[in-house]
Amino acid sequence: MEISFHGAAGGVTGSCHHLQIGERQILVDCGIFQGEGDIAKENAADFGFSPKDIDYLLLTHAHLDHCGRIPLLVKRGFRGEILCTAATRDLARLVMLDSAGLAAEEAKRANRRASRHGDELQEPLYEVQDVLDAMDHFGRLAKYDEPIDLCPDITVRFGDAGHILGSAWVHIEAVESGKRQSFVFSGDLGNAGKPIIRSPSPAPEADVLVMECTYGDRLHKAMQPSIGELRDAILDTLERGGNAIIPTFALERAQDLLYFLREMIEAGELPKQLPVFLDSPMAISATEIFRRHSECFNATTGKIFQSGVDPFALPNLHFTRETAESMQINLIKGGAVIMAGSGMASGGRVTHHLKHNLWRADSSVIFVGYAAQGTLARRIIDGAKTVRIFGEEIQVRAKVHTIGGFSAHADHDELLHWYGAEQRPATTFLVHGEDNGREGIAKVLRERNLRYHCPVIGDHYSL
Template identity: 65%
Template sequence: MKISFHGADRNVTGSCHLVEAGGLRILVDCGLFQGGREIDEDNAADFGFDPRQIDILLLTHAHLDHCGRIPLLAQRGFSGEIIATAATHELARVVLLDSAHLQEEEAKRHARRAYRRGRPAPEPLYNTLDALNAMDLFGRKAHYGEPIQLADGVSATFYDAGHILGSASIRLEYRDSGKSKAIVFSGDLGNKDRPILRDPHTPPHAETLVMETTYGDRLHKALEPSIQELYDAINAALARGGNAIIPTFALERAQEVLYYLREGTEQGLLPKRLPVFLDSPMAISATEIFRRHPECYDAEARALFDQGTDPFALPSLRFTRESSESMALNQLAGGAVIMAGSGMCTGGRVRHHLRHNLWRRDSAIIFVGFAAPGTLARILIDGAERVRLFGDDIPVQAHLQTINGFSAHADRDELLAWQQAIKPERTILVHGEEKAMRAFAERLEGTEVVMPRQGQRLAL
């Protein structure tokens, strides 16, 4: 058994790992790199392996940094089977089609600039047809805890990772001559005791563990104070006569915030008829998919569902699918909550809302998720006084607030407990900033620790 690393190595995005076992070449995730403009070159570069030789792709979940290069993989010759949970199948379709649309729109914008400068027009990384072709490769649906036979002596078992709907950790087992070896991929692990989804499950022992370290150097804030902080930030913006703009990840974070806003209006902590706009076609579709998969919910959310209560419904919630509806929100003088993608402000409709609200002293920009280095969200969080949006130089005068308690990722202590329960002989750290990775490594005991670089290969 061998493994090589092709993304999220000493950084937080682009997860992609290749395992060779039993004559198979098995890819675990194929995510998009996200961050500054130089990231475009990383996404377009060679994968570090021949896509035509990949037999199977195991997908841990549908976040873009884990699935976003699948259409490019198919475009370059991959024709094997993609295996994921049923919820991930549905969510991945929405995510990949949305990503393809954004790629096409970005290419059009660059083409107009290139035309004015007499340069050749750039091509999108992939297009909608590439995304649809990739969806045709999705095959068997994984059920938590049930092994899937990949070949003689090679099986994969998915375990609930509690991160987003359908997310999984994956245990690969290889049996040969009566002996077996196992490797576990954590995927992204969820935060315990959160609403809607179950807590992460721990796979059985494996000799090798490949695990994320997004929050490997810190603990999360307590949840209840974070919820109150969200309510206070919204109420303060309303009192000033401004809007509250929430850059929102379409999967999990949008649904979680809607869940809390519903609770806030029911408990009188927010105005009963608070105007809330979910301005993200992908988040709208994802919310509808969430409603179709109550089997993934924890006991509390499932009880609401069984009682006929929609966990995500508010009295004045409006979905804005059409671009014209989104543009009309820019005319709102104040008094509204606008949730729009993307969470890191790297694209999507939230950039238009930032353009119309960042300069307003009465508005609030509320960050409720992780922001990778180089992204507009991180630039704002780090204190930029001005940013450039759509060719305009925008002063940053709105109230900026970062609420860290809403993370969908396990924190340092939760990661440690999960790792210790598996008791691996070797722990390979991925999907984290190098600082967080090193801090987490210092706390690991009784295991060999590896922090691979991109392209590195290991024999297991």
């Protein structure tokens, strides 16, 4: 048996892990790279293995950095079966279609520049048809804690990762040449006590454990104080007469925020008729998918939903799908909460809202999620006085808030809680984290005298 790493090894995006068991080849996730560097080149590069030789792809969840290169995998020859939960399948379709649209737009912009300078034209990473082709390979749907036989000697079980709707860790049990081994891939693990979905279920025992450590070096703020910070930031912005811009991830974060805003309005903590704009076609569609998958809700939200109350409905909520509607929002000078993607402000409609509000001292920008190095969000958070948006230098005069308690990722203590105090895998691989995040967990494993590795892309290990 052999494991190799082809993404999210030394970084936090592009998750892609390859497992060779006898003649069978299994891939866990196939995500897109994001952030700084020559991302287009990284995403278009060879996978590091032959797509046509992969028998099964186990998809942990639908975030772009875990599913975003699946259409390219199919385009380059993958003909195997993709297994995931029902909610992940529905969300992944949405995310990949959106990615295809963005890729087409980026290629058009690049080709306009290339035409002016006589440079080589660029092909999009993949197109809508490639996404539709990829969907044909989604096969059996996993239910939490129910084993699936991939083949006579390999069984897989999906457990609740508590990260986003439908997210899972995967437990693989395999026999090769009479030797039995078990593997656990964490995917991305969630914060405990989230408002909509359940907390992560603990890791099962395994010989080999592959664990994310995005926030392995830090602790999050508690949820309740973070909700209070969000409320106070909005009230402060309304008092100053500006708009509150919230760069928002379309999956989970947008729905969590709608849930909290509904609670605040019902409690009288925010004005009942506060205009709230969800300016993200993908977030709007994702919210509809959430409503279809109440089987993933925790007990509290499940009861609310079953009682006939929509947990995502606000009195003055506006869903803006069309570009023209989005442009109209920029005419609003104050008094609105504007939620738009992307969460790292690396593209999407939020960049337009930042262009129109970032220079205004009466407005606010409220970051409620992770911002990778090289993104516009990280530059603003790190205190840039000016930022370039659409080729224009924009002064940063708006009040900037960073609220960490809403993270969809487990922090240092929660990662170790999931790992378990008595967990004794033969080997642990630390992935999906920058150096500080991985070292935060590695330090604890050293203290426990446990064997671990911090792989980089392209590393292979015999098991």
